[in-house]
Amino acid sequence: MHENADLVGGVGGGHLDGLIESLVRQGFAVSPGFAPLSLVRALRKEAMERDQLGEFRLAGIGRRQDHQKDTRVRSDRTCWLKSETLAQCQWLEHMEALRLAVNQSLYMGLFELESHFAIYGPGDYYQRHLDAFNGNNGRLLSVVLYLNEGWQSEWGGRLRIWPEPDATSVATEVEPVAGTLVAFLSEKIPHEVLAATQERYSIAGWFRCNNTTADWLDPPR
Numbered sequence: 001m002h003e004n005a006d007l008v009g010g011v012g013g014g015h016l017d018g019l020i021e022s023l024v025r026q027g028f029a030v031s032p033g034f035a036p037l038s039l040v041r042a043l044r045k046e047a048m049e050r051d052q053l054g055e056f057r058l059a060g061i062g063r064r065q066d067h068q069k070d071t072r073v074r075s076d077r078t079c080w081l082k083s084e085t086l087a088q089c090q091w092l093e094h095m096e097a098l099r100l101a102v103n104q105s106l107y108m109g110l111f112e113l114e115s116h117f118a119i120y121g122p123g124d125y126y127q128r129h130l131d132a133f134n135g136n137n138g139r140l141l142s143v144v145l146y147l148n149e150g151w152q153s154e155w156g157g158r159l160r161i162w163p164e165p166d167a168t169s170v171a172t173e174v175e176p177v178a179g180t181l182v183a184f185l186s187e188k189i190p191h192e193v194l195a196a197t198q199e200r201y202s203i204a205g206w207f208r209c210n211n212t213t214a215d216w217l218d219p220p221r
């Protein structure tokens with residue numbers, strides 16, 4: 001069988017319709033088994049190799065001028081993805097299928113994706129936050145893919161999700177199990193990564209709008 005058979009089965013694969021329906025209904029979606037295990041394994045192996053090479057950095061908060069390191073808010077380490085390996089290209093193809101499906105059904109105008117590997121060591125966390133506010137960074141839709149095979153519930157590391165920015169009651173908690181994809185509206189859904197007792201591997205990504213359009217059409221004078 002062609003080595004991309006997994007990918008062809010996975011994209012389409014019945015996940016996208018349910019995912020979009022959940023996004024419309026509640027602003028977030030949890031899709032277990034979204035990515036095939038073969039792809040999850042390849043991605044985790046790459047994350048581990050790049051970590052060995054020292055390519056991960058303590059995660060920052062914010063972008064550009066307001067970029068700062070703040071271990072009180074989060075303590076994971078991250079490494080940006082590039083389309084430099086087959087596995088990363090396959091991840092990007094999955095996300096391209098999601099982008100097209102979301103744009104077709106929800107007219108969200110998702111334009112480009114930025115994504116990074118993240119490793120939360122034992123005790124690492126990311127406190128409750130929104131991924132975007134008032135369009136500050138152009139992030140519209142957030143996605144997270146978990147890369148942990150054999151994850152045990154008692155290890156912790158769940159993603160806690162609230163239903164709206166000011167909510168006090170939790171909507172759900174997601175186990176960071178291999179192949180599960182979570183997607184949510186970046187400006188609307190607060191979330192928090194709870195500390196785990198084991199290393200927790202993931203890819204987090206953000207679809208952004210096309211920030212350059214206005215500049216091109218109506219250059220500032």
Ligand SMILES: O=C(O)CCC(=O)C(=O)O
Nearest residue numbers: 126131144159193202204
């Ligand atoms: O790893 C997760 O479950 C979520 C990560 C996250 O919230 C982020 O990187 O902004």
Ligand SMILES: [Fe+2]
Nearest residue numbers: 129130131191
């Ligand atoms: Fe986040």
